[in-house]
Amino acid sequence: MERHGKVLDPDKAAEAMLPYVEAGFTTFDMADHYGSSEVMAGTFKRKYPELKTQMLTKWVPAPGTSKPTDVREAVTKALTRMQTQQLDLLQFHAWNYSDPRWLDCLFHLQQLKHEGLIAELGVTNFDTAHLRIAVACGIDIVTNQICYSLLDQRAAGKLTAFCLEKNIKLLAFGTLAGGFLSERWVDQPEPAIDESLTWSQMKYKRFIDQTGGWQRYQVLLRTLQPLAAAHGVGIACIASKFIMQQPAVAAVIIGARLGESEHITENRKLFEVMLSEEQMQSIREALNHLQPLPGDCGDEYRKPPYLTASGDLSHHLKDMPAPYEVVDDRAQQKQKVLSGTTWESMAGYCRAVKTGNRVFVSGTTAAHGPIAIAVGDIAAQTHFVIDKIEGALQSVGASLSHVVRTRVYVSDIAQWEQVARAHGERFRDIQPANTMVRAELIGTEYLVEIEAEAVVPG
16 A cells, blocks of 8 residues: 555554454554554554554564664664554564574564563564574574465475474464455456556465466365355455464464455454365365465575565565675685684684585584574574575575585484485485485584585586
8 A cells, every 4th residue: 555655644544443453353463664554553552542452563674684783773663663662572584594694683582572672572484494493592482474375385284283383373474365365356367467466466476376377276266166155255254264274373364455445344254154174175175286386484585486576576675695704715716605603713614615616515513603503403403504504605606406415414313314304305306415424523512514515507
């Protein structure tokens, strides 16, 4: 609603929120980059202080360094805009896991939670591996907000299992796929991705394309039609209810165009409908005809294919800084990558060296500056180590896809399978030559060490 520089009147927007609260919809989700949404929420709290509501927001910092002062400034800004002394739930988004500074942000946010500026911490668009790393680092995470719909079932497997294990709740957005999961689009001609669609529709039309195209999507709609009729509701209600009934899901987030399209009466029916197991199974069978979305939760913001409104990250980011410092050694015609761990300066080596079209990455552990990451969790450490390797490669213009060999060292060979599975997740389509051996690693807190070699074509 605030496209092309338009800004909504916060008082009128607050008044438009009132019917939702009066109907029982008392939790609102927003973000620092959702236009003036935080200002609207703060205005509502000021105008209607007697009404009990939950205001959830997000912090989505630019990739790169965020000092403790930067994090505090971001939280203070949200507190000011929302006219409150404590944020009910602050959800954090990381752009590039290969840059370990995302963890620094969470450490700083945890400190602000201890100070009372944040009541609860959540994350948004996290996959299982990196949610596991954060939890293993002692971050008190209660929610993970992810895209989860009939078109996007990426959260239904490992992520759900991990959240159930750690008592983390899923907040599902995109359950209506920008309105595509409704009667309006049954048997309609396929639209082009252009300005005739809303930003949300441009985004979710890409989801439809990735899951098999317009005709398979139409088959899904026709499967949902009789179920909706049986309950006396619309397809949108069935689509959201299916996700609400999934394990670990605490809530679905429904987009609201304040003052334009309320759908309050329709959304209240979500609490009156209960899908039977037979009906749930019929929907699952329909989903089997769709192609699974590539990657894991949140990948649409981190790697191709970018399933965003613009089809890339141009309207989200200006650039992506290198994760690590790179030093050009022209005398020896090589580039050196420095990750800043205490080991590198003490022992006189660098994280990686690029010479010609080859990149050699040193034995890498789950060290981040002076601290060890995910102590006691070998799977989490393996993912963090591979992130560091990927970050070193990115810093000299390479990627994991260029890796031709990995060597893995584990201190406890009984845990080899967890390491192998993590390696398999990250290198499944790359398949470098690989060796794993048991070794006595330096530092008992480090359970796994990996080195890698890459060849960059050309």
